[in-house]
Amino acid sequence: MDSPPPTTEQSSTDCCQGHQTDPPGPQSSTDDTNIQQNTTNGNDKGQRDSPPPTTEQKGRNAGNCSADICQGDQTDPPGPQSSTDDTNSQQNTTNERDKGQMDFSSSKTEQGSNAGDCAANRCQGDQMKGSQSLTDDTNSQENTTNEINLESFLKDLGLEQHYRKKLSLQNILQIDKKTIDDEPAKCKSHLPWHFLKKLMMVNVTARNVKYDSDKNSNDDGMSENTELDFNDLFDVANSEDMVNPLDVITALFLCSDGFVQQQMALKMSMCQFPVPLLLPSCDSQQCTLMLWAMRDIVKQYRPEALSESKDFTEERIVLSNLPMVSFVRLGECSLSKSETLNKLLSNSQQYHNIFVHHNMECGDSPRRISNGLTEITWYLPCGNKNIDIFSQPVAVANLRGDIESFETQYAFLCQASAAVFVFLDKLDDLSRLSKKQHHQTQIFLVGNIGDKFPDVTFLNQVTKTLGLTKNNLLFKKNQENYANFIKRLREAVSKVISKTERKMSIEQMANIAHELRIWVDEDFPECQTAKQHADAITAEIQDTLTFKEEQLPLQGQIWKELTSLEKEEFRLQKLGSENIEKRKSDLKEKIDTLRQNQNSKDFSNAMKSFITALSLPQIERNYFLKWMQIYLDDVSRIKLSELRDLYEEKRKSSENKEEIKQLDQQLTNSSLGTEHFFREMGQMYEASRFLPETDPSRQQLKYLPELCAQLLMDGFPFELVDGDASNIPLQWVSDVLSQLNEIVSPKNKILVVTVLGVQSTGKSTLLNTMFGVQFAVSCGRCTRGAFMLLIKVHEEFKTVLNCDFIVIIDTEGLKSLEGAQLNKNRDYDNKLATLVVGMSNITITNLATENLTEMKDILQIVLHAFLRVREIDKKPKCIFVHQNVSSAAAHEKNTQAQDHLLKLLNELTQTIAQTDQKECKSFSDIMEYNPNTGNFFIPGLWNGNPPMAPVNVGYSEAVYELKKSLIQPMENVDFGAYSICKFQSCLKILWDAIKHENLLLSFRDSLETVAHNRLRTEFEDWDNKFINEVKQWITDAETKISNRKSNNLTKSETKKLVKALKKTATIMLSDGERKILDNLTQYFSQTEGLVHLVTGYRENYEKKVKKDRQGLEKLVNTRLQMAEDIALKRYYRQNYV
């Protein structure tokens, strides 16, 4: 076999040589030592020392190293077995290489620094070609001699260059012509992009990888020939020309870096597609355990034990200790394994094609590179007995191809599974199975035996050898109903799940993989080094709050105090009788002291390690950040999910505001993510600005903005607003943006898209679906503050879009009405909304339409923000997204909703204009808004009942339409994309303005005042009318009593008259009271105006009516009594004196 070609860089050669003799697995190479040296140097600098802060490391290119690992492995037989097939394939490889068709051992300079070069290249080993018999589950008879040719297959798919230079997230997420292009695939090379585009938008139709070549599509069926030709009636489209979806998936996994693989696996699991557990190296028996690829998947479910409660389990799936049942095939089998599995795992109301099978589009095309692929999916219960197929969670693995050809995979499954279900047709094949020594697991035999009953003696013999009982045989006879057969299969699986003690996490399966010399995708030095760095930091975390206090102290109390001092500096609210200048200088002095205090603190160990790790070469750094995110999410998940549930419950009832406030604080305290580390970095940097320019500490830290700008370029989100302190570290953010500008200049034009809306209404999910990014969604942690993320625009598309990048800003959910009653939040919501709207070219307002009050509340905040923005001479485009509206909902209903919304917007605009003394007549005076194109109705996210529900295709399609509408018009309309410098200055101007008293955004208060004034005026009208009526009545009654003489009434008659008048008064008062109460009821039942803002006052007004009535009653009685007394006195005087 060829030895690897010589490399030019020594370190890589060392690395390569290391692997020539080492077995696959975590390696310690020369490079590793370099990294460690690097780290140690950083740490050696003493307490205030930070690591060499450079983003462009001089060191070697990690991607190169991995490529060499691959080449190194060429001399190291991959895996334990060497079969005849293997030999053939090697010969073949050599031949093909000689032809020079494709150079997979390209020189280092071509190899780039893609993160996944390492993992995937290792997994592919060296054998790019070879021949192997293909025995497709059901359709492969004719294809058994197909020659696997990865090289030409990848070429067909247009992926050949990515075999070595892996696809990165930047590659697949960048905006280009294809982003909004609805052209169907025309050739094989379109397929991977179509698949990826759909998958990134979690579209369950992604696996439909059919393409219409011109020759197929030319037939328009309108042939002039009048003669009937029935020949083509029976022509079945040639499935050989088509590409099996599994091949596309395998090819993409082979050609993607670790981050793309993770993203693909995550989105596939959301679509309820299985994900690769063992990725084949295509022409050898070697494969890779895709542990890293699955690390991002977090699942929620409710096992039987929790079914009574509202509780659920939330776990990172690779860490879940679950039983696994595996399904494999031996020889030929007429029963489709994958289709059977789909039926097994699907509820009758919710059938879903989990595994690709031959009856799906292109599922019958021969598999060229995906034999040996082992997929995994999970059945997770929802806690409802009537829906759940299995009451406990279970992992289900499915091996593609014949176990005879994939012994390693089979051995792995036998060791990792609680049971292995072997599908087979010919019982004779069993003799081959019995020879294999992999039976630590329970084996079940599944097959279609047709009409014949198998030879009993033979069956006896085999079952004895395999240690099976009758229960382990699941044969389907011709006459058996399919549903019944599935039921029996389910019962068998159920029994396995409930009885087995064999439960294992995928992380633990890595040990089995190592034993079997199966590669594990994280076992390469860059990933392991990054892991060690992350481990070192996170191992110290016992309690998140304590950790933050000890290790991230600058963002704690000091930063909060600084925030309030800065605020006071601008607003001078507590000025009193003090001199302004004196007050200002006092405040400045206090700020200085606090900054000095920050500077006096030594760098914590965690921060030292964090910055050191960020200074690693790009691959390690990116892996490090991912490891950190994973660990930190795991640390805070349990605590947070409990608190979030409680918070949501309390927020809805909103009884005790103090309690809600406390829970909010606890949520803040328990949350710990990488953003807290970056925040600390920001504080370190801000504080260092208070040191003399030449101070060594200041000098050391001055590279941090560059480091963060680089991370932004790598696609990591950057925190603009610190949601915990409700503040922006302006200097830090400005400097990062300046650095970013410097890196990208002159191509620095950005288009800013923002999302706003109530808490937990799927804002982050919407952005993630739309752009394929990964903002935190609340099953992990909810968004705090505001984060920005950079998406590249493809070079050729820049002129079309008139920008170089799209910046997307995800924001913390605005509190709903109840939450907004916490004053601090209301002010903060307004600030946040104003800021992000002010920064954006396009604002997406996310509305959950079921709740009109909540919607109005949000709209007011947003509108107010828009009005402020108008003051800074900007008119952002506004789009409303109505979530959870079924696509099937009548068009009319949506039109009504649009009309209603526009009416509401105009009404609110006019009210705002009144309160702020502005001249605005309609909403479009403030915002760029077209009611016909500015509304999107998006159906619910899930199709069915989670956790087994896939994403609703309607959701994905609607989000795609929204995305197109954002990008398409840019071709013709100038949305005013602006430069990063302008973005930076805009941020500063806005934030300074927001901090000022004159922009104190107590808009809701002023609206409330308007609304209350309206109510009070109305009420006073009713009340005064009533009082005047009563007073008039009293005067009339008094006259009646005093006129008793002319009426010649006796004493008793006078008393009688007063009594009658009192009675009439009571009736009159009750009538009057009821009338006002009725008026109030009518007033509060109005849906328009600003009535919803004052509903809280209703009780007060009702009380006032009652009190007024009581007062009037008293008045009536007193005045009548007085009138009677006077009358009687006169009567006495006249008659007796």
Ligand SMILES: Nc1nc2c(ncn2[C@@H]2O[C@H](COP(=O)(O)OP(=O)(O)OP(=O)(O)O)[C@@H](O)[C@H]2O)c(=O)[nH]1
């Ligand atoms: N049923 C349903 N769930 C959804 C929908 N959209 C999002 N979710 C889920 O709701 C939860 C919250 O989604 P996020 O995207 O984090 O919401 P958010 O608005 O960004 O939340 P905050 O940042 O905390 O304000 C997640 O678990 C989503 O999976 C939807 O349309 N229907």
Ligand SMILES: [Mg+2]
């Ligand atoms: Mg969010």
